[in-house]
Amino acid sequence: MRGSCVEWERTLGGKRPQELERAVRGARVARVGRRGKFIILDLERRGREAGCVVVHLRMTGRLSVEPERSEPGPWMRVALRLDKGEELRFVDVRKFGRLVPASRPADVHGELGPEPLEARFSADWLYEALRGRRRMLKPLLLDQRFLAGLGNIYVDEALHAARLHPLRRSDGISRAKATLLHAVIRQTLAEAIEREGSSFDSFYRTPEGRPGSYQHQFQVYGRTGRPCRSCGRAVVRIVVSQRGTHLCTRCQPRPRARRVRILPPS
DNA sequence: AGCTACTCCTGGTAGC
DNA sequence: TGCTACCAGGAGTAGC
Numbered sequence: 001m002r003g004s005c006v007e008w009e010r011t012l013g014g015k016r017p018q019e020l021e022r023a024v025r026g027a028r029v030a031r032v033g034r035r036g037k038f039i040i041l042d043l044e045r046r047g048r049e050a051g052c053v054v055v056h057l058r059m060t061g062r063l064s065v066e067p068e069r070s071e072p073g074p075w076m077r078v079a080l081r082l083d084k085g086e087e088l089r090f091v092d093v094r095k096f097g098r099l100v101p102a103s104r105p106a107d108v109h110g111e112l113g114p115e116p117l118e119a120r121f122s123a124d125w126l127y128e129a130l131r132g133r134r135r136m137l138k139p140l141l142l143d144q145r146f147l148a149g150l151g152n153i154y155v156d157e158a159l160h161a162a163r164l165h166p167l168r169r170s171d172g173i174s175r176a177k178a179t180l181l182h183a184v185i186r187q188t189l190a191e192a193i194e195r196e197g198s199s200f201d202s203f204y205r206t207p208e209g210r211p212g213s214y215q216h217q218f219q220v221y222g223r224t225g226r227p228c229r230s231c232g233r234a235v236v237r238i239v240v241s242q243r244g245t246h247l248c249t250r251c252q253p254r255p256r257a258r259r260v261r262i263l264p265p266s
Numbered sequence: 267a268g269c270t271a272c273t274c275c276t277g278g279t280a281g282c
Numbered sequence: 283t284g285c286t287a288c289c290a291g292g293a294g295t296a297g298c
Binding site: 037056058059094096142144151243244 | 289
């Protein structure tokens, strides 16, 4: 790479433009990988490892390779100048995305849970991991340290498919339910990938600019007030740990309220 | 340990 | 029509 151009410094997640410049100038991208929601560009110089650039698109971020001379548009935050007059552009309307130079990916993303589509994520692992925590299912499944890669949409869809209420506590889940949840998480993600993601507004696009089509498969997400596709009852929206959460109260019955002993006045 | 509240941002939209 | 106020989202942080 020939260098970098930073239009919005906070995209660098605390690093300075000079650090990005030093990281990429004269380096080549040896491979492009992914861990959870992070995209990882491994860099090398003269055949030797030379750190990485870690990208998180958050909601509205996009990466694309464009001719350097083309119009970057108002939302370009960072560009990495490639050979042959091209550049890798990070475009992000809402400025939540990150593009960070680092020695190792973990310096940016920290500890992450298993990949849902890899073998380490097994039904047995999920059952034991759920039992080992005492958290509500929704925030637990959104926690990237627990499981890497699920976001708000796919947690709501997976919990509906597993007929589990988002407020259910993780340590009360039966082995059968954990096995079902494991299967539907994989199925939900695999199908969403197959359909190139969910595009419910103009921001979400593939790198080629096409919208995904998984939004047409939504069972509950964004369907507040509309009938559940399984049973017909109106989908409900609640807020759980600051996240909009969609569910069917018939298909996903509320957790049994724990019995509270009322103490007599002393 | 695990919860809530707050922050970062801006385009879209609901309500007037 | 044009204005304002609020909402959506992932993840980091602070406080309890």
